[in-house]
Amino acid sequence: MVACDTCGFLLFGSLSSTTWGPTDDISTRRCAERDRLAQVEAQISHLQVHIDVLGQERAELQKNLEAIVYPILTIPDEVSSQIFLLCLPADGRVRPSPRSAPLSLAQVCSHFRRISLSTQGLWNSLVIDAWRFRSDTAMDRAVAELFRPWFTRAGLSSLRLTLQHATSLASSLLHFIVAFSPQLHILELDTTMAEFCRLLQILGPLPMLRKLSLSHSPHTYDSLPQIPFRNPPELTELCVFGGICLRDSSLATIPGARLERLEITRISCNEFRRILQEYPLLRHFHVPDLDGSRNMQVLPPNLGIETLGVGESSWILDILTLPNLRRLDISITNKSPPHHLAQFLARSSCTLQHLGIVRVEDRYSQTSVSEIFETLVACLQLLPTLASLSVRSPMAHPERIYGILRTADVVPALESLQITETGPRKFFTPVFDMLFNRACAGLLRHFELGIMDQNSSAEAWSEIHIRGVQLQVDPFIERGLDARVSQIRYSYGRPFTSEYELLQSC
Structure with a gap:
């Protein structure tokens, strides 16, 4: 124990890390500590000068950064929202993917994220491909983490829901549809008839529904029961595809006074007649297949129909007169040659803008090919105002x-031509010969050629074949023709949705 010489305070240990002996001078020790303290304070002052300099530099840099404004960030949010809306698919069906809008827009920066999340129009459409979710657990997670937040961002705006490949509907998905x-x-529902009826049992009123589309995934012919919707007051479009046949009472609860578009794969002749008589606002009517007797009375002229698709049931044209028809899609077979079409066009005197023809060959018919094409020429000569023509034919007689x-003497006003072929590539000669004469006339603006491979295992075209097509199409593109050539995979009697795009003009 050491006593202070000045005050007598008893020291019970060392005041610093230095060990002082009992004979050391306390005042010397205190001087050393003061010198060290002075050194530390001098270092602090020196470092503080550097800190002040760095602080000033930081403030200047921050000021300079704030002065730099990206031009795109100066655009008003309302304008940015409209630009974002233009990034959505043209058909209106939005698939949730981080590589496409709107999710891709929300990943650019915080500014874009704020605008995209607040733009309700980006989130009012949703495509759900149920095939991608292998279990109900995966679907439950997607509903909770993706689908519900997606539609919630749309606020109170009207919604578009497309459900694909849904052979079975998980309970979470059913309740999601019902909630919105x-x-x-x-x-738009692509599901089995059993699942559709199951949904109808719990589906509530649909006060804003304007379009209903039903598609049958297994493509087996089933009859659609009476649609027990609670009289959707705004329904104007009804589309039923994929082997679903409507009963005569299926549309009993659909308010016919408002229906404008009706596309049905298959109905009875009686139902076809009733629809034309009882749906006064009907403008677009597509029925590829009709069941029943052809002995039907001629219907009075219908002034409302503007678009008609009758497929292989072209004989129905014999009982129709449609003066205001603008678009017509039919199938021509040996059993159903285009005589119906020629008489219909002459009787209706309509100003047709688009004609779609599917040539289906029947080897057992007595009607000659020459007779079919002679009649087809007569039909086309009755259409001087035709601007768009779509042709799909087999390769038996491409020439x-x-x-x-x-020759431009037939359909002289033709601006858009779409050709879909099945078979070998030898038909290119008559196609491009025809295209050359049409392009020289100067009216043709758009040309699309699709080649369907009936073999589902067919590979995409080789580079040599693509270059060959390119050499034949390039002269037309240089003339200003918008051209597109693609190979379409074909399987199970239906074209695949995916195509191999061989070339497309810019």
């Missing part, structure tokens, strides 16, 4: 149908 049913504007179109 009051806001549904367009509902005939393209020989018809080779």
